[in-house]
Amino acid sequence: MALSDLDDACQVRLFAADPPLQEVTWKRLASAMDKLFAQFQREEMVSHWGFELLGGGGVILTGWRAATRLSGCRQDRLGRLLLAYEQEGQLLLNALGMVVEVRDRSGWSPPRLYQRSQLRALALSGDLDGQSLWWDLQADTLGDWRRSGRKPLVETPLGARILHNAG
Secondary structure (H helix, E strand, C coil): CCHHHCCCCCEEEEEECECCCCHHHHHHHHHHHHHHHHHHHHCCCCCEEEEEEEHHHCEEEEEEECCCCCCHHHHHHHHHHHHHHHCCCCECCCCCCEEEECEECCEECCCEEECHHHHHHHHHHCCCCCCCEEECCCCCEHHHHHHHCEEEHHHCHHHHHHHHHHC
16 A cells, blocks of 8 residues: 555654665565565554655655554564665664755755764755755654654754754
């Protein structure tokens, strides 16, 4: 099922991909996640689900409809699946930092995972400013993501601090 077919109340998990996922890797991962969620459906934990690769491969959005939150062991099963791809050199669960769209000389870049030091350097060079878009990987529901999944960096506490310290 496509995420566009899921309602705003559906639960979500977002994962940064570093480096951005290539299409062939995404197809394998999406297939494996589909099998895992089909198992969750057989266990009567979810009724519908969908996945989408966003931002040129930089972010995975996973959504599902369920009567209750997924249990810790089911979250762990999803985590183990993602960790298997980290064995191939792809950071998904351990990708730490902020996902931001940066404006450079040619326009807006696709969203990428940056560490604080990288963001400070981009702010000093003028490629990062308050209107750079921050991606919220902590959204709880699909509605949260749809309403405010991306917002200007200046509206986030850490982003405002980075911009202030660089200025």
